Amino acid sequence: MDFNTRIVGVHDYATAKKFLAEIGSSAGGSGVMTPKSLFYTIMAENLSDPAANILKQEMLSKGGECAIHRDALTHKTGRSSVLMMGTVKQFRGAALKLKGQSFKLSQLGQEIVTLLEHLSREGSWEMSCKNGPLTFGERTLVMGILNITPNSFSDGGRFNQMDLALEHAYRMVEEGADIIDVGGESTHPGYQMIATQEEIERIVPVIEALVKKIKVPISIDTYKSEVAERALAAGAGILNDIWGFQFQGDQQGGPKMAQLAAEYDCPVILMHNQNGTAYENLMGEVLLFLRKSIEIAENAGVQPDKIILDPGIGFGKDLDQNLEVMSRLEEFKSLGKPVLLGTSRKGMIGKVLDVPVTERVEGTGATCAIGIAKGVDIVRVHDVKEMARVVKMTDAMVRRN
Structure with a gap:
């Protein structure tokens, strides 16, 4: 055979330029042809x-x-x-x-x-934060989960004592965590809201101790402004809101959270969430929710380059909807913000594999790998050592350019 034909995957400018260089295109020709490829x-x-x-x-x-x-x-x-x-x-x-x-x-x-x-964004960029910065574009970041709760769905009660919580946080940093995410209220399906003061008493002493010992950013996982303010004052550097600044209730969430983030000039993680699982247009509605969250944040004074988005796997979605969002994660690039993926040990994995929460490491690894391949920037996980290896291996394949 005199020739060889094949399909090549061109998904970004770097890959396009690589193929054009392989065939010997001139620099000028590459510049003209790249937007056409x-x-x-x-x-x-x-x-x-x-x-x-x-x-x-x-x-x-x-x-x-x-x-x-x-x-x-x-x-x-x-x-x-x-x-x-x-x-x-x-x-x-x-x-x-x-x-x-x-x-x-x-x-x-x-x-x-x-x-x-x-x-078509290329290269790496930094997001400033306390104990940061966070660098995006070079590798996928790993967020380690630290639940200071007696009833978390996956590790409830294991780390709700001060010494155990601190020991676990230190271990996660040693194993490769780039961020430690501290939460004082379990938000698994069907959770019961706890009193604001109880949540504060759980998380503030731990954050105050952590900031003296670890050199990575600490995020606070809460949708309550009073909890967030006390956590930020204690040394947390990132605000992680499961309601994307749109919580409706008497806990002073929503826009108050956005104002607080602007006051502290900290990065924010805005997650999609809703009550129930009714959608007419799943991805359209999820992205529209996040657009509104971005608008709320920026109108309050949050810097546009300090916003991270979370698709909200396991929140306001049934199994099929969670799987569809996972299969379409690349669509979140539309909003131009870094994307965090939180799938660790979640019910979606348990239902697909028919395994208990203690046996979902492999399933979590699969979701992290596909997420990285589809462009996510941070994975939020319980099993840091194992997932840091999944991340490193996946990055070696996906981020070669």
Whole structure:
């Protein structure tokens, strides 16, 4: 045979440049061809029928493709979702033509440009925080879980005494934890909320002791502003909110948490959550929730480069929904923030493997590996030694560029 044909996977600029260099393309040619070698499919939801039709015309005019509702052509749908398909070059060209258009298309064009920037981000960057910084882009970070609770679903009661908690935190740092996440209230499905003062009494002494001994950032896992404030004052450097600054209750969560984060100028982790598992559009609604969380944070004064997102595996989702989110983790890159994945020992793993919580290490490793392959930046885990090895091995394959 005189020739050899094969499919190659081009998922980022670095890989595109590598293939172009392999075939001997010039530097100038590589610069021109790289935006043409990356192909994306972008969904835009809730467009008016006129906007959908104009968008379709502009994508087609640039050589891309655009699918709209069959009745949008005759303006019978009112609102329509649009699926755009094209190269970076085609999307940029269409976005430029949308500038100045009516039906909010000018704004959509800018969103497309921003989305492309998020998808094509290269290199590493730092997020400043106490005992930091956190460096993203070089390797996946490992967050070790320290539950100061008697009823955590996986390790309840094991570390709720001061000496045991500190010993476990030291061990996790030695085993490779880049962050220690301290929690004083178990939030497993069906959990019972505890009093704010009880939560404070559990976590503050531990944080005060930890900051004197370890040299990695400490995060506080809470959705209550009073707990968060006491933890940050005690030395915690990251605020981890399972309600993404949208908790509705009498514990002064929500926007109060955002204001507190801005006051302390600390990184925040904003997780998707909801009561119940009813969705009309799972990924669309999860991303819309997180967009709102980002807006709440930034409006309160949180720096845009200090926001981390969490898809919320195991929260407000049934087994099939959790698995679907896991299979589509790359979509969270759309929001342009680092992504944390928390799957450690969770019920999703137990249901798939039919094993108790004490036998979910392998399943956790699988979720961490697929998460890294799909672009997550931090994994939150109980079994630090084992998962640090999974991370290192997966990074060696995924982050070669």
